[in-house]
Amino acid sequence: MIQLHKVVKRFRGETALAEINLEIGDGEMAFITGHSGAGKSTLLRLIAAIERPDFGQVFVNGRDITRLARAQIPYLRRRIGFVFQNHRLLFDRPVFDNVALPLRIGGAGRVEAGKRVRAALDKVGLLGKEALNPASLSAGQQQRVGIARAIVNRPLILLADEPTGNLDPELSREIMNLFSEFNRAGTTTLVASHDLALIGVLGHRVVTLHEGRLAGGAE
Amino acid sequence: MFATLRLYLDSHQMALAGTLARLAKAPLASALTLSLIAVALALPAIALSVLHNTGALLPDHSSPARISVYLKPQTAAAEVRRLGEEIAATEGVAQVAVISAEESLRAFREQRDIGDMLALFESNPLPAVVEVTPDAQHDRAPGLNLLSARLHNLNGVDRAETNIAWLQRLDAIIALARTAVHLLAALFAAVVLLVIAAIIRSETESRRDEMEILALLGAGDAFIKRPFFYTALCYGLGGGLLAGLTTALATAIIDDHLRQLLSLYGSDFARDGMFWPRIVLYTTGAGAALCVAGAWLSLRKEKL
Ligand SMILES: Nc1ncnc2c1ncn2[C@@H]1O[C@H](COP(=O)(O)OP(=O)(O)OP(=O)(O)O)[C@@H](O)[C@H]1O
């Protein structure tokens, strides 16, 4: 489903990712770990074509996305659910509208959208908070709104960047279980996290990055 | 097919609703912008409308040319008749009407003030006049001026005056006014365009985050820019509507004065004013087109 081939990404001459070769199979679930600044976020962002690599190729669902035309990128992103490290919610509208954004972009009908938004909020335990402004929610609740928004469109691939960064251990576990559940339903799932204790318990593949290089789990 | 169309319209409806809600959230700022657009549209619209209504004065008008041939004072009645015949036979003359000194006097007596003044004279001070209608080859300069000079040189003629000298002067003034008004209109169109471009620019600056997030979630260019086009369209339609109503009212008032002014020249050249819904239609259309163009101008380089 996802293949990185000799991917190099530099920011102003500083190498963030060096010669990464990685393959994530269809329907697979994997964790990406590594110290802060190791390149976890950058790796995920390359897969959603938010960043473009300096060298190498990134294949998603069989297509080399580094060669996508600008106008094609939205279609790629609509197949990917992305949980951002810093949530990236819109605070000028209620939770419901935030979660409904991917559906509006994809052009879902209103009734259908309502159903799906409530289902997604139910999964992250926020049913009943649709009408609230995300600014009035706790950091952990905002994180979960971001997760609901990522899954509402039933994406082909789910990318999550530190989705449990602001959650207590119990809630973190629940959220990770939720990702596992999605994965069992067939969604290829890639989660960046440095919660090694939790990752160890879940028993999925673990890819380790160290200073922009693969240090384990690449096979 | 219908479902797709429905979804598409749905998304437009949501963008429009979002825009209206946003405008209503900052009523003062929206009202100020709307008034600015309205004024910028109304000024040239009023000028164009007045120009349109004086349109009968433009070079394509067909008021008949006349030459008034004043005979020397105290010319005998028989001589007046003979001169009338001579003038009628002159090349370029289509028709003549002889007005004797007595007839002139009678006409003047009917105007009270002047009539009283005439009583001071012992004899009739007014000359006999031959009103000449030139033929088709001589009813415009230079043929008209040639004919006028020819009649002036006849023995017994005091002077010959064309009635369209002032019309020609007016034509020149109006041609000048027309150029000025069109320049003014172009200038104000540019003002509307640039104002909207600046407003949309600042709007995109303040909504940069939202635009970025939408792009990250897979929204295309059209989807992201749609609300801004709707904002511009709302300003254009609203401002245009206001400008149209203002213009209709202003032209109605100005038309009255225009008619009075032109009646001083003894004529009723003012065309009927435009039907007011048509004015509103024009200004609203122009406003919408200019504002959408302005939005396009400022969104053109936006790359997400
Ligand atoms: N937009 C950017 N501009 C410049 N440098 C960047 C940018 N994004 C990332 N970097 C650099 O690339 C390297 C990898 O960053 P990245 O965000 O991928 O790390 P990370 O593993 O996600 O870290 P963290 O655990 O703190 O989120 C870092 O050195 C970072 O400074």
Ligand SMILES: [Mg+2]
């Ligand atoms: Mg990161």
